[in-house]
Amino acid sequence: MKPASFDYHAPPTLAEAVELMARLHEEGVDAKILAGGQSLMPMLAMRVARPEVLVDLGKIKSLDYIREESGAIAIGAMTSKRAAEASALIERQQPLFHAATKLVGHRQIRNRGSVGGSFAHADPASEYPAVALVLDIVFKAVGPEGERTIPAGDFFVTYMTTSLESTEVLTEVRLPVLPAGTGWAIQEFARRNGDLALAGVATTLKLAAGVCADVRLAAFGVNATAVRLTGAEEFLRGKRPDRAVLAQAAAMAANDLDEPMSCVHASADYRRHLIRVLAERCLLEAAARAI
Ligand SMILES: Cc1cc2nc3c(=O)[nH]c(=O)nc-3n(C[C@H](O)[C@H](O)[C@H](O)COP(=O)(O)OP(=O)(O)OC[C@H]3O[C@@H](n4cnc5c(N)ncnc54)[C@H](O)[C@@H]3O)c2cc1C
Structure with missing residues (x-):
């Protein structure tokens, strides 16, 4: 099957993406964020989801990073799972997250699929939400009201539903470093x-x-x-x-x-x-x- 028709935007900055999502929401338009498309595109093709507008985060380079920051590993939401898999920092400092990443789908899916997309999608069969609960991962999201942090325990609500507002963009996933000897x-x-x-x-x-x-x-x-x-x-x-x-x-x-x-x-x-x-x-x- 083919997706129903939709409008498409690819804002170049996070601020523009947030502003666009807020405006569309105010106008009553059903808009959805597109990341790697590895879950959303099949859902569109099967017409399980029929948003009127897609807001693609693919051009926002500031959401693609892996870095060590004050005892944690910060991963930008648009970082691909393949980049997480290839990261020596993650493999050394957070081997559980690294092993979980290697279990996600196939290499082609990990090439396109983003780290943030997996958490935002919240599939109950996905490895990442369980790892988030075990490690106390913290999420950062930006919406029209500004930035907020959400602990893993408050992030996953129910089947494919998180506590992210429909206008919020998940921007960062923060992994604590695994304490030595654990x-x-x-x-x-x-x-x-x-x-x-x-x-x-x-x-x-x-x-x-x-x-x-x-x-x-x-x-x-x-x-x-x-x-x-x-x-x-x-x-x-x-x-x-x-x-x-x-x-x-x-x-x-x-x-x-x-x-x-x-x-x-x-x-x-x-x-x-x-x-x-x-x-x-x-x-x-x-x-x-x-x-
Ligand atoms: C054959 C196959 C096998 C798979 N196997 C596995 C598996 O074993 N384990 C597993 O965990 N997953 C698996 N997946 C799913 C895959 O990992 C997806 O990449 C992932 O679920 C979504 O990431 P994405 O970047 O592609 O997001 P998209 O598909 O683009 O988006 C998914 C959802 O998240 C929302 N979203 C995405 N990014 C953001 C953001 N930054 N802020 C707010 N909302 C956002 C979108 O609006 C959409 O609702 C599989 C998929 C396929 C096709």
Whole structure:
């Protein structure tokens, strides 16, 4: 299928993009931001989305950067996932985000798809939202009222919905550097390499004197948004991360999930089973990496 017709603008600066979005909104025009187009263009082609206007951020060079800033890694929203994958800074300082990026789609999709676009799209099967919850990623957005920062816990609202206003442009994704000695892992199950996950888990695990001091665990692909598995996190605090304890935590994580999604590819029970298996693998891997 072909998309319904739409008007197209490609403002050269962020200020012009924000001004244009605000004006269109005031005029009652249904306008949508276009980033890499890797999710939006198929949605237009299938006519799941039919905006009257597309505002393409592709010409705004100031949104394309990766830099270290006061203990964090700042990524401009229009930076491609391929650039994030190729960044030695991200690989060294934030290996969980790096590993998650390599799991997104195929290289062609990572070439075109932006880092910001994946977060703004908020697909529940995407790796990034779960990683955002585990790492406490912070988002920056600019709208007609100015700039604001949004912590990951307040960013993802429900299925493909974030707390961004329709006139706001996501401008930056801020990753905290992974503290030295923290273990991490991400595991997912997809039908084919490059497909969105049927279920997945991301984790970080910090030890102190041989016991778990801080564990972060989040699941994706199972509910309307990625979810923190806080029962399992709390259970692990103060415990030695031996195989039996980690298996118990993984079973707890799966049991604590709200009713998982069900579709032709995976029933709710199967997704719950996947989360138990993937959580156990993730915890074992993260514990082995923790010093
Ligand atoms: C075959 C295939 C496999 C895929 N596999 C995966 C996968 O395994 N994991 C995964 O996570 N994704 C996967 N994707 C999706 C892909 O990662 C997209 O790149 C990503 O979801 C959107 O990024 P984009 O830059 O292309 O955004 P677009 O498609 O241009 O936009 C997506 C949405 O975000 C909004 N948006 C984009 N940027 C901004 C911004 N700066 N501010 C405000 N709103 C914004 C748009 O308005 C739109 O609603 C896959 C896609 C395909 C086609």
